[in-house]
Amino acid sequence: MDTPADSSDVRRRNLALVLRHIAAHGPCARTELAAATGLVSASITALAAELIGSGLVREAGLASSGSRGRPRKLLELRAGRVQTVAVEVMPDRLAGAVCDLSGTVTWRGERVLAAPGDPRPVAEQIAGLVQEALEATATPGRTQVHTARLVLAVPGAVIEDDLIADSILLGWRRIDLAALVRAALPAGSCPVSVVNEANMAAFAEYHALASRTGTAPRAFAYLRVGPGIGGGLVVDGQIQTGGHGMAGEFGHIPVAFDGPACKCGDHGCLVTYLGLEALMRAAGLDPDLHDQDPERARADFDRRLRAGDPGPARALEAGARALATALTAVSRVADPEQVVLGGHLAAWSDWLVPTVLRHFAGRRAITPTDEPVLSTELLGRHATIVGALRHGCETVFNDPASVPSLTRP
């Protein structure tokens, strides 16, 4: 913000503009790029030359448009030129993935954590998984691949740019995971970022929704209760982290100050109404099952719900009121245009959303139409890692010049 600008910033921005257009709209000619970006064709020539030089883009044949005139030379993204590695750090295991610039996942891997509590061994296992990923995706003889970034998605608050402040789930406090992983990787490896996992899921859902509808909402919220509780806020395409890396923790929005006690120490959090354990209790099912085997508990609840058992339906009906309240709070604070529900909120949205909308409708007559549009997640379980990968790719989309020139074409 307070650094001076020079012509390299201009170049960075315009390269990004061109690269983004090619990535988003598929192969296109320089003329189209000029029209779409507002740059003059001479500039496109220069920018395209640089992108071709760094291998991010390639000329992919001609497109005779039927009409007369010189045919267009199409510029195509060389997605394989860049890859991003993401690792999702869970309490008991790691999940890793690699994708190229197009977002195509080229590798997936998992690893059960040997010493979950201890940050240093975890960092070493992360580094090991990353090495495995890089070896698996290295194809000798193929184009040189530039690894843009390693993104570590953790369930915890991340502050001060990539320092994990706290993670209850992992039992960590002020752990600089990025530094630990950097130390465990060979020198000269790619840059490392640490981000919140639910925020990445939100980021992924945001982009999935944007590409489905064709327009990106200015303010967007993702709220997940299910395997993992959390969410994220995206404003103008940027993940909002807040002052302590805790923005978007929608699961712990209090919906009643005299509500049930929550594990977080507060009372009446949304999860105390919509968490699976709470739902089971409200449905008259045995909540102990949840502790023993959450997945079976979920399946059991789901089966009974779909079978027409009134207990689960009643539980969701009550939960929907809490959800409506929480979503109202989100609207009052951040006013998203669109809210996406995830986890079992998405799975059981047929029972939840109508009640929520009814609640909204009750007041829409008086207040302005400021309710968010509700929908359910598009990516589900993979959202976190997809978002983390996408987040890593943003590095390149924001600054294409960070990719070095190809030494040999």
Place this chain on the structure above:
Amino acid sequence: MDTPADSSDVRRRNLALVLRHIAAHGPCARTELAAATGLVSASITALAAELIGSGLVREAGLASSGSRGRPRKLLELRAGRVQTVAVEVMPDRLAGAVCDLSGTVTWRGERVLAAPGDPRPVAEQIAGLVQEALEATATPGRTQVHTARLVLAVPGAVIEDDLIADSILLGWRRIDLAALVRAALPAGSCPVSVVNEANMAAFAEYHALASRTGTAPRAFAYLRVGPGIGGGLVVDGQIQTGGHGMAGEFGHIPVAFDGPACKCGDHGCLVTYLGLEALMRAAGLDPDLHDQDPERARADFDRRLRAGDPGPARALEAGARALATALTAVSRVADPEQVVLGGHLAAWSDWLVPTVLRHFAGRRAITPTDEPVLSTELLGRHATIVGALRHGCETVFNDPASVPSLTRP
């Protein structure tokens, strides 16, 4: 976001950097500017020359630093070169003010609205007040004054850049106030912006706090219940408006889904616990007094509170629980580092804040230290117009080149 950049953007940014530094740190020499901005001294020479040319800055004598060497030529903000006009539109009256670039208010004026409901007459009366302001501040013979912007602060949601979507208080729906005022002003007048009034108060409090503490919080929230209910969210120095211009409406955060009915059509909004009428009712005072004379009601409540009457204290004690819940919701969504209370929340903060903090402390042992720092407003009643003026000045600080060169020195 998707427009190309060229060297004029570089110039804009660097001019802004220099002007901001001079404005924030008082008269300073080119060498200091070079050190502070990171620009090279040759660039500072050129940038300063442009700022001097447009009259935003002037050379103000030498500063012999005591040590040897050529003395520094100080550059000083010429605050009077630019002025900003702001009008706060209230249901029954207008309040206007003019300030210069330093934020010094050079004129204040009021006008009782003749036809409050009707947008066009209101726009004409706004234009009249603005004309009055411009005539009152015009000093023939003095430096040419550039009027950078007219900012209209309204109690309502503002979307699509300066179109008022809805204002319940004014009874307006989708009124393009900026266009109406532009039409009522002489051709070639300054640009007109429409903004939410509580957001501007938040903006003012944000800057007041930042200049008092020396550092600006990354995420900041202002919450006012008093004469006018509302607030605002400032992230990285930017007012957050949300998708429908409704971000920061903290007064209508629901704190209990089965709480009292609110005028907004919802139940359990924060104002149903901390609005003055609710407080009076909870204190066992006659709530009808509030309708008749809110100011007297407030004074009455205040007197009894300070006299040790247990009723008002009890009402605030209960309200504080609601406030703690609402602030928790704000933290979960936006995670501000700092929250400023305004209106009677500020006046009675001695009764509210300890209870709120006690509530926070009850869970701090378990969750990370993500609670916002609480404080009370620094500007009070004038915050809205001060914020609106400041917002107008941002036009110039963001783009000093928008100020034309002086025709005569």
Place this chain on the structure above:
DNA sequence: CTATTTACTTCAAGCCTTGAGTTATTACGC
């Protein structure tokens, strides 16, 4: 009075975008 130190300015160089003019490559009309 000179040397030194510090502040500021000047100027050529390097990037970047732009606009005009040039070249490349096709289809259409005859």
Place this chain on the structure above:
DNA sequence: GCGTAATAACTCAAGGCTTGAAGTAAATAG
């Protein structure tokens, strides 16, 4: 088959910007 029009892309000088080096200005210390 050939000239012409049309479209795409490239080349190049010009202009704006920052920069680094060299030069000038103006004080103090000895």
